[in-house]
Amino acid sequence: MDRMIRCITSDGSLMAAAVDTTEIVAIAQELHHTSATATAALGRLLSGASLMGAMLKKEEASLTMKINGGGPLGSVVAIADSHGNVRGYVEHPEVELPRKPNGKLDVGVGVGRDGLLMVIRDLGEGEPYVGQVRLSTGEIAEDITAYYAISEQIPTVCALGVLVDKESHLSMLSGGLLIQVLPGADNAAIDRLEENVRMLEPVTTMLAKGMTMEDICAKALDGFEMEILDEYQVKYVCTCSREKVIRALSTLPQNEIASLAGEDGYAEASCQYCGKKYRFSVEELEEIARNAATKKN
Numbered sequence: 326m327d328r329m330i331r332c333i334t335s336d337g338s339l340m341a342a343a344v345d346t347t348e349i350v351a352i353a354q355e356l357h358h359t360s361a362t363a364t365a366a367l368g369r370l371l372s373g374a375s376l377m378g379a380m381l382k383k384e385e386a387s388l389t390m391k392i393n394g395g396g397p398l399g400s401v402v403a404i405a406d407s408h409g410n411v412r413g414y415v416e417h418p419e420v421e422l423p424r425k426p427n428g429k430l431d432v433g434v435g436v437g438r439d440g441l442l443m444v445i446r447d448l449g450e451g452e453p454y455v456g457q458v459r460l461s462t463g464e465i466a467e468d469i470t471a472y473y474a475i476s477e478q479i480p481t482v483c484a485l486g487v488l489v490d491k492e493s494h495l496s497m498l499s500g501g502l503l504i505q506v507l508p509g510a511d512n513a514a515i516d517r518l519e520e521n522v523r524m525l526e527p528v529t530t531m532l533a534k535g536m537t538m539e540d541i542c543a544k545a546l547d548g549f550e551m552e553i554l555d556e557y558q559v560k561y562v563c564t565c566s567r568e569k570v571i572r573a574l575s576t577l578p579q580n581e582i583a584s585l586a587g588e589d590g591y592a593e594a595s596c597q598y599c600g601k602k603y604r605f606s607v608e609e610l611e612e613i614a615r616n617a618a619t620k621k622n
């Protein structure tokens with residue numbers, strides 16, 4: 326079971342959150358049949374969204390992250406709830422790219438850097454809050470760091486990693502770490518953090534060593550006394566339902582709804598996030614059209 330913990334230093338100067346998304350990313354790869362590069366891109370964004378979603382202070386709130394950098398993978402989208410549960414997709418999951426000379430997957434080229442990282446926080450009341458930043462590398466972790474620096478003025482360190490087996494192309498390990506400097510932190514705390522960050526190994530290396538989320542936060546906050554704020558079991562969760570598909574269909578013009586059925590007399594909609602298929606007969610479509618018309622009048 327994947328797990329996240331969030332910690333704060335006892336002096337209140339730093340916050341660190343670590344998440345293991347190994348199962349989440351394996352499920353995402355199975356659902357979307359992602360290539361090695363697409364798995365790394367989607368996996369990193371899912372880990373980032375999970376960490377950022379857990380910072381939402383309202384129970385029913387959600388956080389959507391969208392990246393479109395003009396690269397061959399197309400858009401990458403991840404949505405998290407306030408407990409760090411996530412779902413997501415990549416527009417062109419089959420796209421594969423050669424690894425970089427250092428053996429790493431080339432997420433930056435796959436995503437591209439000519440575009441935006443958009444973060445939408447929906448608190449379930451009124452208009453959602455939308456923030457965005459131009460992509461700096463398309464490697465995702467750096468883009469999240471830039472988002473916090475530019476859009477929210479919060480000094481942040483973000484590290485995300487997905488380890489994909491070179492032969493099977495299967496996702497083996499995945500996780501993320503987010504550290505933030507809180508208001509009132511003094512220079513000594515910031516210097517110490519910078520030193521810790523220099524010493525940090527990649528997230529997947531720490532996971533491969535068997536380090537727990539507590540161990541990873543303790544490394545990030547080395548030299549500080551830390552307390553655990555909260556912890557979550559995190560999962561790949563889709564919130565789609567037949568009712569939601571009907572609600573979306575109802576927004577179409579009435580004559581279009583009934584004409585959606587194919588020659589076999591059925592229309593089929595499949596969920597972008599989990600692949601679940603919803604079938605509607607001509608009769609059901611006509612009823613949806615009638616109900617939508619009644620509501621409009």
Ligand SMILES: [Zn+2]
Nearest residue numbers: 563565596599
């Ligand atoms: Zn779904």
